Amino acid sequence: MIEHRSLAKIGGLDIGWLKAKHHFAIGRYGNSAHRPVGSLYVWNDDEIAPHTGFAMHPHANVEIITYVREGVISHEDDLGNRGHTKAGDVQVMSAGTGIRHSERNDEETPTRIFQIWIEPNHPGGAPRWSTQAFPRADRAGQFVSLASGSGAPDALPIRADAEVFGATLLAGDTARLDLGVGYGAYLVPAMGSVIVNGVRLAAREGVALREEPSIEVEALSDAELILVVAANSA
Incomplete structure (x- = not known):
């Protein structure tokens, strides 16, 4: 099944400093018809104004992956981690038993990110954070793993x-993944x-695939x- x-x-x-699109329904946000895809239950498309951001707040038992589309996101948490993730790069926060963090745009131009939340295999575990550069040239013409639960x-x-x-x-290239x-x-x-499995998508639109053997x-x-x-929920 394919859902555009x-x-x-x-x-x-749009609350001024933050403009967001919520690809999945969560709480009072998003379209109630847009249910999770397996263990994936949040995909937020955020634009954060210069010198603003999310103040320190808590999370637990969630894997949070942030892909920076444009600009820079600055991270700080109560474990003592501090870092900056630039456009094209990725940061991962495994909230585990609990972590408090902030995410800010300290730059002079807007920062645009995809923030993705995935249910962990098991609750608990020590919280952790990491970031890594992923040169776009290394992904040319193929799907490359940015964050993985299978090593x-x-x-x-x-x-x-x-x-x-x-x-x-x-333009004209194709990529496929089983x-x-x-x-x-x-x-x-x-x-x-x-075009994804016959469905046309514009920038920032989404497509959900369920019970499909591959994505083309x-x-x-x-x-x-x-x-x-993501694995289907039990």
Whole structure:
């Protein structure tokens, strides 16, 4: 089954310093028809104004993956971690038993991110945070693992039966990835327009795939893709 989520159907908010689109329904946010894809239950498309951001706040028992589309995101947490993640790069926070953190845009221009939440395999565990550079050239024409629960080489580790991929395609290029039995997928073009398993997507629109054997993408224009493959919930 393939479900296209157009920008017009994706719920959002604009509170001045934050403009957001919520690809999944969570609490009072998003479109109530947009249910999780396996263990993937949040995909927020956030634009954060300069010198603003999310103040220190807590999380527990969630894997949070942040992909920076434009600008820089600055992280600080109560474990003493501090870092800056730049456009094209990724940070992962495994909240575990609990962590408090802030995420800010301390730059002079807006920061645009995808923030992705995935259920962990098990509750608990020591909280942790890490960030890593992922050159876009390394993803040219293929899906490359950015964060992985299965120990993919060079990917940031997560505690979930899921994997986050990135790819960059030139207009006319194609990329394909097999999806295992019992897994769903969700893909969003950070930029560009594409056709996914016969469905046309514009930039920042989403497509959910359930019970599909593979995902096949054709770029109609130069495109940057983020894909999550997640195990179906028990």
